[in-house]
Amino acid sequence: MTRTLWIAAVLLAPTLLLAACITGAAPAPSPWAFTQLAVGEDHVCGLRADGTAVCWGRNDEGQLDVPEGMRFRQLTAGRHFSCGLRLEGTLACWGRDAADWLGGESGTWAMVSAGSDQLCALDAEGAAACWGSIDPPPEGPRYTVIGVGGGRGWGCGLTFNGELDCWGSNDRSQAIWRDGPFTALSVGFQHLCALRPDGSAFCQGIDYYGQLLPPPDASFTQVTAGSEHSCGLTAAGRPVCWSGEDTSPDGPFTALFSGWRRTCGLRPGGETACWEIIGRPPRLQVAPAPAFEGKTFDQPVELFPWPGGGLAITERRGAITVHAPGTPPRLVLDLTARTSLDGEQGLLSAALDPEFDAFPYLYVWYNTQPGDGSEVTVRLSRIPVADGVAIPDRELRILELPQLTAFHSGGAIRFGPDGMLYLGIGDDFRSHDAPDPESLRGKIIRIDVRGATAEAPYRVPDDNPLLATPKARPEIWAFGLRNPWRMNFDAEGRLWVADVGHGHEEEVSLVTPGANLGWPLLEGARCRGEQRACDALGATPPVATYGRDLGCAIIGGVHAPPNGGYLFGDFCSGRIWRLEEGGETGWSMREIARVDRRLLAFGHGAEGEVYLLTVGGPILRLELPSP
Numbered sequence: 001m002t003r004t005l006w007i008a009a010v011l012l013a014p015t016l017l018l019a020a021c022i023t024g025a026a027p028a029p030s031p032w033a034f035t036q037l038a039v040g041e042d043h044v045c046g047l048r049a050d051g052t053a054v055c056w057g058r059n060d061e062g063q064l065d066v067p068e069g070m071r072f073r074q075l076t077a078g079r080h081f082s083c084g085l086r087l088e089g090t091l092a093c094w095g096r097d098a099a100d101w102l103g104g105e106s107g108t109w110a111m112v113s114a115g116s117d118q119l120c121a122l123d124a125e126g127a128a129a130c131w132g133s134i135d136p137p138p139e140g141p142r143y144t145v146i147g148v149g150g151g152r153g154w155g156c157g158l159t160f161n162g163e164l165d166c167w168g169s170n171d172r173s174q175a176i177w178r179d180g181p182f183t184a185l186s187v188g189f190q191h192l193c194a195l196r197p198d199g200s201a202f203c204q205g206i207d208y209y210g211q212l213l214p215p216p217d218a219s220f221t222q223v224t225a226g227s228e229h230s231c232g233l234t235a236a237g238r239p240v241c242w243s244g245e246d247t248s249p250d251g252p253f254t255a256l257f258s259g260w261r262r263t264c265g266l267r268p269g270g271e272t273a274c275w276e277i278i279g280r281p282p283r284l285q286v287a288p289a290p291a292f293e294g295k296t297f298d299q300p301v302e303l304f305p306w307p308g309g310g311l312a313i314t315e316r317r318g319a320i321t322v323h324a325p326g327t328p329p330r331l332v333l334d335l336t337a338r339t340s341l342d343g344e345q346g347l348l349s350a351a352l353d354p355e356f357d358a359f360p361y362l363y364v365w366y367n368t369q370p371g372d373g374s375e376v377t378v379r380l381s382r383i384p385v386a387d388g389v390a391i392p393d394r395e396l397r398i399l400e401l402p403q404l405t406a407f408h409s410g411g412a413i414r415f416g417p418d419g420m421l422y423l424g425i426g427d428d429f430r431s432h433d434a435p436d437p438e439s440l441r442g443k444i445i446r447i448d449v450r451g452a453t454a455e456a457p458y459r460v461p462d463d464n465p466l467l468a469t470p471k472a473r474p475e476i477w478a479f480g481l482r483n484p485w486r487m488n489f490d491a492e493g494r495l496w497v498a499d500v501g502h503g504h505e506e507e508v509s510l511v512t513p514g515a516n517l518g519w520p521l522l523e524g525a526r527c528r529g530e531q532r533a534c535d536a537l538g539a540t541p542p543v544a545t546y547g548r549d550l551g552c553a554i555i556g557g558v559h560a561p562p563n564g565g566y567l568f569g570d571f572c573s574g575r576i577w578r579l580e581e582g583g584e585t586g587w588s589m590r591e592i593a594r595v596d597r598r599l600l601a602f603g604h605g606a607e608g609e610v611y612l613l614t615v616g617g618p619i620l621r622l623e624l625p626s627p
Helices: 014-019 531-536
Strands: 004-007 036-039 043-047 053-057 072-077 081-086 091-095 111-114 118-122 128-132 143-148 154-159 164-168 184-187 191-195 201-205 222-225 230-233 239-242 255-259 262-266 272-276 285-288 300-305 311-315 319-323 330-334 347-352 361-367 377-386 396-402 410-415 421-425 443-447 476-479 484-489 495-499 505-511 544-547 554-559 566-570 575-581 587-594 599-604 610-614 620-623
Touching: 036 255, 036 262, 043 072, 043 081, 043 272, 072 111, 081 111, 118 143, 118 154, 128 143, 128 154, 143 184, 154 184, 191 222, 191 230, 201 222, 201 230, 222 255, 230 255, 239 262, 300 347, 300 610, 311 347, 319 347, 361 410, 396 443, 421 484, 484 554, 495 554, 505 554, 505 566, 544 587, 554 599, 566 599
Parallel strands: 036 072, 111 143, 184 222, 300 599, 347 410, 410 484
Antiparallel strands: 004 272, 036 043, 043 053, 072 081, 081 091, 111 118, 118 128, 143 154, 154 164, 184 191, 191 201, 222 230, 230 239, 255 262, 262 272, 285 620, 300 311, 311 319, 319 330, 347 361, 361 377, 377 396, 410 421, 421 443, 443 476, 484 495, 495 505, 505 544, 554 566, 566 575, 575 587, 599 610, 610 620
16 A cells, blocks of 8 residues: 655654654655755655755665755755755765765766666766766767666666667666657656656656556656656646556645655645555466366476367477376377487477368477487477377478587477468577578578478478578578577467577567567677677667566566467566557566466466466466456
8 A cells, every 4th residue: 555654744753654654764854845855765855945955764874964064956866875966066975885876076067867876967068977887878969867777777868859868778678769859757766757748758668567657648747757656747736656556645746756666746835745656566366277286397398278178288308298187197299218308408399280180280399319429409390190199100300400509499389370380499509690591590480381291391481581682591580589488479460589688688579570689799689799780780679678687588478368468487586577568658568477486488278378387396377367
C-alpha cells in the first residue's frame, strides 16, 4: 500500500516516521518553504529562496551535512550523497564518495544531475561532463537539460532541437528512443520519461511495475521518473503517478521531484509533501504441473504436445518421453547412445512436422558422439513416427556441421507459418563466423524439408534473402548471432530470437529476412569496437536488452495467450519477463515472475498453457490470468 507523509506541518516522533514508511526521512525543519527539492534514496534536500539548503532524513554517509555558508541555485541528490550548484557556478558535494563521483568542483557549470553513484553537469554552452560509474558523454552534442540514471551508469539529454540523446550502458533498453521533439526530461533508476509539446508523456526502459505506461490522453506540464514509478503534474497542479496504486495527495502543486521509491511536491507557498511509491502488482503464480506428478528432470530443453495426447519432454541426454496424468511416462525416442554431452552439447531441440497427420515426422537437432575416428558434429535429422513412437533406425540426415568446440551449438527448430523449417545455429565459439556469409555458424537458416530424400535432404526456398549475394550460403535467413538458444513465432508470423550474450548484455530481437543482428561487433545494443564501425554496420537493433545485474544468459521464449506478449527469462536469476508492444510507449519489459531454479526453456501445452523447464527440478506451470 502507498502511504502519504505530509512534511512540514508538524514535527513527528521517530516512531511515527517509521510507521509512515519513509525510512529515516524526517519532517523538513523550519523555515520549510522551498523553491526546489532533491530526492535521494532515504533523504531529501530543499533549497530556500535565499539560496541556503537544508537536508533531512538518513545521514549514514554524510548526505545531510550541507557545507556551512554556501548558497546554491540548484540541488541534486544521489542514493547516498547530495550536491549543490553554487551561485557562482561551481559544484559542492557532500556524502559518500567511494567511487570519486563527487567531481566537478573545479569547473563552472549551468546545470547538474545525479544518479545513484554518478554525477553529470552541463556547462554554459550545453556540453556535458560526468564523474563516477558512468561512461563519458559523447563529444559534440549540446544539451538544454540532462538526467542521470542508476545501476551501471547511463545518462540522457535533450538537445537544443528537442531530440533525446543517451549514452553509457543500455542494459535496460532505456536508449531505444522515439523521435522528438520533447520539451522536458526526467531520468530515473532504470527508465526515463520525457514530455512532448502537446503535454503527452513518453517513457522507456524497464517496466517492472507499469512505470512506462502513463494514463492515455493525459496532459502534463511536468514529468518525473523515480526508481520504480513515474509521475506527471497536470495544468491544474494535480499529481498523477503510474506504477501500481496511485494514492498521490491532492494538489495543487507547482513542481514534483522523484527519487528512490518516493516523490515530493512543492505547494504554491513552498510547503513540501512527500509520498512513498511502494505499491506492487501481484506476480504471476508458478506451480508444479500436475501432468508430471512431481517428477523431476535433469536438463529438459523442449516441451510440446504429442500427437494422440500428453506432453513430450525433450531431454538433453538424448531422450524424449511423453507424460499424461494417470499414466506412466512413455519413452518415444532414445538417442542417448548417439548424443554427445560434452560442454553444452546434447539433444538440443525437437519439433514435429506442422502437418503431422499427413507427414508423421519428428525433427531433431543434436550433437553426435564421435566414433571410429569421426569428429563430433551437430546434426539436423528427420525421424519417422509410427504408432506414437519415433524410429531412429530410419533417421534421415538433413544437415550436418563439424562441431569444433563444445559450446554454442544454438538449437531451436521452428516451423514458420509458411511451412518452412527455421533453425538457429550458434557460432561454435568462433565469433568471426557469425557475419561470414560463407558459413552457417552464427545464423538462422530457412529451408524446405517437404519431400526430403537422402539425395536431396532439403530445398532452398526461392525467396530466401541472400540468394543473389555472391558466395553467400543460400540457406541463410539472418546472421550476426552468437548463440540463438531459443526462437518463437508469434500469431502475426513474426520471428522472435533470444540471443545469449558474451559478458555484458542479453538481447531479444525481432528477425526479418536478411537481418544482421550485429555479433561480434555488437553485443545487444553495446558496441564492442569503434563506434564508427558499429554505426556503419546497419544492424537490426534489439527490442530489449538486459545486463549482468539481472542475469547471465537469456532463455527465450513463448507468446502468452490470449493477447500476446513475449515471455522470456534468465538461466541464472530465474527472472521471467513479459515484453509487450505499447504503441507510443515502445516496448515494455516487465518482470512478472521468478523461479528459484536455473531456467532452461519454455513450452506450450495443447491449450496454450505456458510451462517452465528447469535444471534438476519439476516442470512448472505459469498461471496466466484469464482473458
